[in-house]
Amino acid sequence: MPATPKTPGASPAPATKIITDLTAPRSAVGTASYRCGNGGVITIQNLGRSLRVVGPDGVAEEFAASPANQSSRYQEAATHDAIVIDGREALVMKRGSTPQTCRR
Template sequence: MLTNPYSGRAVVRVGIMMSVAIAVGGCVASPQQGGGVSDGSRPQPRNATYACEAGGSLRVESTRGAVRLTDPSGEVYELPAAPPNQTSRFGQDGMALVVEGGEALWMHAGKQPLTCRR
């Protein structure tokens, strides 16, 4: 008797992995010529300021493969692209910045995440 290797749990696992791959693939922005951060609808300027919901602003200077971020308290961080070949996600050492659709999400370990809009 032949058995189907894709039956039962294997089908569920493959389905879940495919769903995750499709969802993640839809979130990846295409690289822009000359560096910069992509917001998915319009080009990100080299320097952008985002107004944060909790007050203050987030300044982002984009370069090829990294950003220099100034948070609302005035702290400055250099964050490399993560992974290196994309233009909307940056992070290291408990810090992450995601820029998409004119919105920036700034996450820093031990602090409340900030949602900011351009």
């Protein structure tokens, strides 16, 4: 049986969906930007068992799940800074600063 030639204008394969919801199961890796109350923007990348957070100053920190078996509370080991993810909000707690709510 002869092969069917491709017709011009045929629709391409559907694009791969990128998951950016950080409340999704840990197997989902994604990145989301959050606007904070002070006008700054942070970027949070879900790495599964941890988060990589890039602050408005461009400095990246890694936060491990705390405790290790959950996916909404994260803590940075050296500074004890913490992030709590709740839906489209992230509560960012830094030592010596007032906690900030950041929203996607």
